[in-house]
Amino acid sequence: MTDTSRPLYDVMSTLRAVRRLREDPIPDEVLERILQAATWAPSGGNLQPWRLVVVRDAALRRELGVMYKPLWERYAAGHRKGLKGLEGEALEKQQRMLAAADHLGDHLGAAPVILVACFNPKLMAITDADMDRPSVVGGGSVYPAIQNLMLACVNEGVGCTLTTLLCYAETEVKALLEIPEDWYTCAYIPLGYPVGKGHGPISRRPVEKMCFGDRFGSALG
Numbered sequence: 001m002t003d004t005s006r007p008l009y010d011v012m013s014t015l016r017a018v019r020r021l022r023e024d025p026i027p028d029e030v031l032e033r034i035l036q037a038a039t040w041a042p043s044g045g046n047l048q049p050w051r052l053v054v055v056r057d058a059a060l061r062r063e064l065g066v067m068y069k070p071l072w073e074r075y076a077a078g079h080r081k082g083l084k085g086l087e088g089e090a091l092e093k094q095q096r097m098l099a100a101a102d103h104l105g106d107h108l109g110a111a112p113v114i115l116v117a118c119f120n121p122k123l124m125a126i127t128d129a130d131m132d133r134p135s136v137v138g139g140g141s142v143y144p145a146i147q148n149l150m151l152a153c154v155n156e157g158v159g160c161t162l163t164t165l166l167c168y169a170e171t172e173v174k175a176l177l178e179i180p181e182d183w184y185t186c187a188y189i190p191l192g193y194p195v196g197k198g199h200g201p202i203s204r205r206p207v208e209k210m211c212f213g214d215r216f217g218s219a220l221g
């Protein structure tokens with residue numbers, strides 16, 4: 001593999017959702033590097049209980065786009081209601097995000113590649129499965145692979161967004177992509193070269209708000 005890597009922290013700190021994508025194809029060698037990065041991810045017991053369906057066929061992508069649009073519209077209507085009371089820069093930020101996400105809602109099927117992340121719970125060590133709270137450990141054996149591939153996308157200048165709404169249409173997606181019965185979907189990542197600047201500055205809470213020292217809520221110091 002040729003070393004074309006950008007500094008890791010630059011890549012991590014510019015991984016933002018890129019929802020306006022050009023339709024021109026992603027070269028095979030670029031896509032291969034992105035997929036290779038996914039395979040480097042850790043998983044519980046190294047069982048690697050995920051697979052990616054790399055959807056490039058135009059008719060299949062179109063179908064996924066048709067399914068995504070109403071799901072996004074329903075979600076966005078709820079999200080917009082929640083913006084009441086916001087004003088100024090916070091409101092503008094949300095509106096910019098929604099405009100881009102509306103665009104993706106209308107154009108997901110036109111992205112040259114849609115990665116469909118599948119998982120098989122039978123291959124997973126889901127150590128919180130029987131607890132009396134929502135189980136999240138299983139996702140820890142899948143989403144690191146997705147994060148890896150998205151970081152590789154930043155490195156390659158390829159736009160991407162992790163989306164999940166198509167899980168609601170999983171039955172139809174499974175039929176469309178011939179996903180076996182005991183495999184399910186947990187992320188759909190449209191890829192393409194960005195229309196605009198692509199990955200760039202992100203807005204996240206500072207370390208001191210997110211990380212504590214010794215006891216939850218105590219300042220790290």
Ligand SMILES: Cc1cc2nc3c(=O)[nH]c(=O)nc-3n(C[C@H](O)[C@H](O)[C@H](O)COP(=O)(O)O)c2cc1C
Nearest residue numbers: 015016017018019101104161162163164165202203
């Ligand atoms: C688990 C998860 C699910 C997401 N689902 C969607 C989605 O269905 N549609 C979408 O447009 N963005 C989706 N996103 C992208 C987030 O909205 C985005 O990462 C977040 O608003 C922060 O924006 P930024 O990454 O551009 O800074 C999802 C992100 C995550 C991590």
